[in-house]
Amino acid sequence: MTRARLPRPHEVAVARRDPRLLAAIDEQHADEAWRTRSACRTVDPEMFFPAPNEPSDAALALCRACDVRGPCLAWALTVGDCHGVWGGTTPRERRAMLVAWNERARPDDRSADPVRDRPGEDGLRPSPLVPAGR
Numbered sequence: 787m788t789r790a791r792l793p794r795p796h797e798v799a800v801a802r803r804d805p806r807l808l809a810a811i812d813e814q815h816a817d818e819a820w821r822t823r824s825a826c827r828t829v830d831p832e833m834f835f836p837a838p839n840e841p842s843d844a845a846l847a848l849c850r851a852c853d854v855r856g857p858c859l860a861w862a863l864t865v866g867d868c869h870g871v872w873g874g875t876t877p878r879e880r881r882a883m884l885v886a887w888n889e890r891a892r893p894d895d896r897s898a899d900p901v902r903d904r905p906g907e908d909g910l911r912p913s914p915l916v917p918a919g920r
């Protein structure tokens with residue numbers, strides 16, 4: 787069994803702005819029955835758990851066509867699952883996202899509103915996932 791390394795700071799910084807993570811934040815409570823609409827419900831689950839030296843391309847392609855990527859990724863981040871493909875992300879991507887996801891639960895971040903504080907079209911409003919000064 788290989789040991790996963792911790793995400794590097796630049797990977798976490800990228801993850802904080804990742805549209806997949808922002809969608810997971812927005813949609814985390816939007817569809818409690820998301821599993822019933824998953825594109826992978828009739829697919830062999832093994833496809834989503836490739837060996838470390840195997841590509842995840844087939845699973846990621848299916849995720850891209852799935853309507854419930856946001857809730858799926860939110861679930862994986864909530865339970866801290868870093869195995870397999872969830873919500874169109876690989877375990878390595880999710881480890882970095884998990885740092886950003888967990889930052890939201892810190893007491894000093896509780897006043898942040900993910901919708902209110904998301905960057906606008908102009909990109910000028912701060913994101914709750916991006917610490918001030920970055």
Ligand code: SF4
Nearest residue numbers: 824826849852858873
């Ligand atoms: S996003 Fe991917 S892993 Fe999640 S339910 Fe859809 S197809 Fe399955």
